[in-house]
Amino acid sequence: xxxxxxxxxxxxxxxxxxxxxxxxxxxxxxxxxxxxxxxxxxxxxxxxxxxxxxxxxxxxxxxxxxxxxxxxxxxxxxxxxxxxxxxxxxxxxxxxxxxxxxxxxxxxxxxxxxxxxxxxxxxxxxxxxxxxxxxxxxxxxxxxxxxxxxxxxxxxxxxxxxxxxxxxxxxxxxxxxxxxxxxxxxxxxxxxxxxxxxxxxxxxxxxxxxxxxxxxxxxxxxxxxxxxxxxxxxxxxxxxxxxxxxxxxxxxxxxxxxxxxxxxxxxxxxxxxxxxxxxxxxxxxxx
Amino acid sequence: xxxxxxxxxxxxxxxxxxxxxxxxxxxxxxxxxxxxxxxxxxxxxxxxxxxxxxxxxxxxxxxxxxxxxxxxxxxxxxxxxxxxxxxxxxxxxxxxxxxxxxxxxxxxxxxxxxxxxxxxxxxxxxxxxxxxxxxxxxxxxxxxxxxxxxxxxxxxxxxxxxxxxxxxxxxxxxxxxxxxxxxxxxxxxxxxxxxxxxxxxxxxxxxxxxxxxxxxxxxxxxxxxxxxxxxxxxxxxxxxxxxxxxxxxxxxxxxxxxxxxxxxxxxxxxxxxxxxxxxxxxxxxxxxxxxxxxxxxxxxxxxxxxxxxxxxxxxxxxxxxxxxxxxxxxxxxxxxxxxxxxxxxxxxxxxxxxxxxxxxxxxxxxxxxxxxxxxxxxxxxxxxxxxxxxxxxxxxxxxxxxxxxxxxxxxxxxxxxxxxxxxxxxxxxxxxxxxxxxxxxxxxxxxxxxxxxxxxxxxxxxxxxxxxxxxxxxxxxxxxxxxxxxxxxxxxxxxxxxxxxxxxxxxxxxxxxxxxxxxxxxxxxxxxxxxxxxxxxxxxxxxxxxxxxxxxxxxxxxxxxxxxxxxxxxxxxxxxxxxxxxxxxxxxxxxxxxxxx
Numbered sequence: 001x002x003x004x005x006x007x008x009x010x011x012x013x014x015x016x017x018x019x020x021x022x023x024x025x026x027x028x029x030x031x032x033x034x035x036x037x038x039x040x041x042x043x044x045x046x047x048x049x050x051x052x053x054x055x056x057x058x059x060x061x062x063x064x065x066x067x068x069x070x071x072x073x074x075x076x077x078x079x080x081x082x083x084x085x086x087x088x089x090x091x092x093x094x095x096x097x098x099x100x101x102x103x104x105x106x107x108x109x110x111x112x113x114x115x116x117x118x119x120x121x122x123x124x125x126x127x128x129x130x131x132x133x134x135x136x137x138x139x140x141x142x143x144x145x146x147x148x149x150x151x152x153x154x155x156x157x158x159x160x161x162x163x164x165x166x167x168x169x170x171x172x173x174x175x176x177x178x179x180x181x182x183x184x185x186x187x188x189x190x191x192x193x194x195x196x197x198x199x200x201x202x203x204x205x206x207x208x209x210x211x212x213x214x215x216x217x218x219x220x221x222x223x224x225x226x227x228x229x230x231x232x233x234x235x236x237x238x239x240x241x242x243x244x245x246x247x248x249x250x251x252x253x254x255x256x257x258x259x260x261x262x263x264x265x266x267x268x269x270x271x272x273x274x275x276x277x278x279x280x281x282x283x284x285x286x287x
Numbered sequence: 288x289x290x291x292x293x294x295x296x297x298x299x300x301x302x303x304x305x306x307x308x309x310x311x312x313x314x315x316x317x318x319x320x321x322x323x324x325x326x327x328x329x330x331x332x333x334x335x336x337x338x339x340x341x342x343x344x345x346x347x348x349x350x351x352x353x354x355x356x357x358x359x360x361x362x363x364x365x366x367x368x369x370x371x372x373x374x375x376x377x378x379x380x381x382x383x384x385x386x387x388x389x390x391x392x393x394x395x396x397x398x399x400x401x402x403x404x405x406x407x408x409x410x411x412x413x414x415x416x417x418x419x420x421x422x423x424x425x426x427x428x429x430x431x432x433x434x435x436x437x438x439x440x441x442x443x444x445x446x447x448x449x450x451x452x453x454x455x456x457x458x459x460x461x462x463x464x465x466x467x468x469x470x471x472x473x474x475x476x477x478x479x480x481x482x483x484x485x486x487x488x489x490x491x492x493x494x495x496x497x498x499x500x501x502x503x504x505x506x507x508x509x510x511x512x513x514x515x516x517x518x519x520x521x522x523x524x525x526x527x528x529x530x531x532x533x534x535x536x537x538x539x540x541x542x543x544x545x546x547x548x549x550x551x552x553x554x555x556x557x558x559x560x561x562x563x564x565x566x567x568x569x570x571x572x573x574x575x576x577x578x579x580x581x582x583x584x585x586x587x588x589x590x591x592x593x594x595x596x597x598x599x600x601x602x603x604x605x606x607x608x609x610x611x612x613x614x615x616x617x618x619x620x621x622x623x624x625x626x627x628x629x630x631x632x633x634x635x636x637x638x639x640x641x642x643x644x645x646x647x648x649x650x651x652x653x654x655x656x657x658x659x660x661x662x663x664x665x666x667x668x669x670x671x672x673x674x675x676x677x678x679x680x681x682x683x684x685x686x687x688x689x690x691x692x693x694x695x696x697x698x699x700x701x702x703x704x705x706x707x708x709x710x711x712x713x714x715x716x717x718x719x720x721x722x723x724x725x726x727x728x729x730x731x732x733x734x735x736x737x738x739x740x741x742x743x744x745x746x747x748x749x750x751x752x753x754x755x756x757x758x759x760x761x762x763x764x765x766x767x768x769x770x771x772x773x774x775x776x777x778x779x780x781x782x783x784x785x786x787x788x789x790x791x792x793x794x795x796x797x798x799x800x801x802x803x804x805x806x807x808x809x810x811x812x813x814x815x816x817x818x819x820x821x822x823x824x825x826x827x828x829x830x831x832x833x834x835x836x837x838x839x840x841x842x843x844x845x846x847x848x849x850x851x852x853x854x855x856x857x858x859x860x861x862x863x864x865x866x867x868x869x870x871x872x873x874x875x876x877x878x879x880x881x882x883x884x
Contacts, residue, residue: 072549081556278508
């Protein structure tokens with residue numbers, strides 16, 4: 001038995017490029033601690049991302065990590081998980097990467113119940129490109145590309161994910177790293193697609209008071225609501241005056257890989273009597 | 288060109304008349320006799336019903352193309368024939384076989400007097416009704432009738448009919464056999480043969496029948512495909528359909544994704560996790576995948592991308608062929624992103640090219656694009672089965688990517704600069720090989736780096752692989768005499784018409800040579816230099832109006848330096864080249880050259 005891994009063992013040699021005070025620091029340290037708690041083996045852990053401030057996060061982790069292209073983290077992570085089902089596969093990113101350019105992928109990763117954890121660090125702004133409106137920027141807020149105020153309604157990610165049949169939906173706040181850690185641990189432990197929205201303030205482009213504004217609006221779920229109750233989960237999500245933190249919805253459903261193994265591979269191999277050889281496959285082309 | 292060892296049969300009718308089934312039965316029968324076959328389908332835009340036509344070429348000798356003109360025209364309904372007028376060009380002495388009870392609307396059908404000379408009228412539908420109990424068997428009556436008229440393999444035909452209906456009830460099989468016999472007997476007793484066409488052939492070992500898309504799928508599985516992700520798009524979809532059925536029988540996984548952006552990124556994820564991965568699409572899908580292909584170049588992930596080209600731009604001609612995605616394959620992406628481009632030239636080569644694509648991708652850790660097209664993808668050919676069985680030589684040897692040694696893992700540098708530019712590649716599961724892969728520029732270790740010196744160094748590393756690819760492969764196809772003064776350069780599916788035209792031209796006393804590359808990019812210059820050095824003229828034939836291939840070649844070959852005159856032969860796709868088109872071009876150039884001599 002090798003020695004237990006400590007949270008610092010998951011640190012890579014790279015230094016984060018984030019601004020001082022960024023919410024993502026809290027998320028990163030919570031991830032290290034969650035990994036320690038779960039004793040993940042770096043060689044069997046993949047952390048993937050697209051583009052954005054928060055998408056730089058994989059580089060700061062000692063594991064198989066990948067920083068791909070804008071918006072495509074979910075399909076990438078899907079390919080990783082399907083190819084290496086025993087690995088822990090985590091997709092991370094921001095609100096722009098996930099809900100704008102990559103929005104088309106969320107519903108499909110969720111409905112297929114790919115057994116990956118999707119962590120979105122939601123800061124309501126594009127940070128890497130220095131302050132343009134994102135899908136979660138509140139209505140009326142002035143940004144560099146919405147000089148007269150943001151014109152679109154704000155996305156409600158939790159409500160969207162419940163609607164998409166994600167089998168695990170949680171929300172947490174970077175200002176409470178212990179809670180972040182708890183949510184990430186539960187999400188990774190959940191077999192199936194797990195989504196964690198982390199309210200992770202951008203102090204540079206959304207203002208230094210963001211931590212306080214959010215802290216004043218958060219409430220903690222007491223853990224007594226029926227987490228398999230979809231309608232109750234919608235109720236919680238619909239309350240936009242407050243941010244309820246905790247596991248909002250959770251239901252065990254067969255994962256995509258489980259279905260592939262039970263319903264596809266098993267049937268296919270029964271049809272071919274084991275692994276089909278090339279000569280056998282050529283038979284169907286005989287005239 | 289009437290020739291008793293080679294027959295081109297066109298069958299036209301409406302969608303529900305079993306035209307395609309009849310063609311498939313005929314093709315299977317001929318292939319089981321070891322004959323060479325070539326079958327093209329053409330269907331209307333309607334999903335079901337509408338008009339359809341097929342063209343089957345059956346030959347005792349190897350065939351390279353679909354045959355320019357129809358020797359035998361079989362019409363199940365004249366009303367739909369008109370829609371295929373432009374696709375079914377008829378011989379001057381065409382032999383017509385039609386239904387007695389389906390009169391030709393004389394004023395509309397443009398047949399010359401001589402084209403009406405040989406005309407057999409057989410009551411297909413009536414015989415089917417009488418002998419098989421349903422007019423639906425009229426396609427089978429027709430097969431029986433034409434087999435008797437032209438001496439096509441009869442035994443094999445009845446076997447193929449049985450095979451075609453093997454999942455049906457014994458009664459259905461029996462009634463179809465009765466339908467065939469009814470067609471045969473009718474001709475024997477009621478028809479006086481007055482045409483000169485009697486097919487002659489030698490019986491050989493059976494050949495396989497498959498379409499190009501199936502050959503691609505089979506090649507991928509042969510090469511060890513583990514993971515496929517794709518999105519349906521005409522004319523590539525059969526690849527995914529076949530793989531989704533048979534890859535699970537090999538313990539692999541095939542996934543239908545939400546779009547092409549997802550498909551390319553999913554296969555990159557699989558490759559990152561250590562698996563052999565592939566996707567297949569057509570032009571519009573490649574456009575969407577461009578960014579992902581660049582990521583494969585940057586992150587040095589081996590992936591195979593199949594593009595079954597269709598007419599473009601935009602939605603273009605989804606069910607028709609073109610060769611106008613060449614530049615996109617080579618240069619279609621931002622930044623200097625090395626990728627290898629391979630082009631199969633016929634159905635059998637679809638298999639080979641796909642196996643080769645995996646070999647190069649895995650060995651050189653880069654994306655490889657296979658440029659097939661609708662013409663190859665959708666047609667059926669008979670194949671020598673031995674060409675697809677295991678082999679331990681060359682690229683047919685299955686390549687598994689190089690992984691880091693224990694020594695490498697002590698201080699693992701995923702993107703270590705090596706002599707060949709290829710660095711040992713670790714993947715999920717290998718302890719000590721953890722690294723950051725990325726689309727952002729990085730150093731040898733994988734850490735993001737933005738400085739110019741590092742970018743220059745790493746760009747060079749990624750491109751260096753090309754030098755070794757160019758050294759490793761020498762395979763080109765040459766036809767005709769090497770010392771010919773007139774040459775043709777073509778690529779991909781244009782090979783068929785070019786090869787046949789070149790063989791004909793030489794038989795006619797001209798001296799013409801052709802070269803068809805398999806690896807298009809990187810450009811293997813030596814065989815081309817060798818080819819053009821003694822030429823006076825070179826025709827560059829391609830289905831790209833803009834002449835993409837010609838422009839590409841000019842980037843490498845200074846034709847004028849060799850005193851070679853380039854003759855562009857670029858046309859928009861939609862219909863593949865006919866042998867006659869190429870041959871006429873050869874004759875024209877040949878005559879001009881003779882006149883100057």
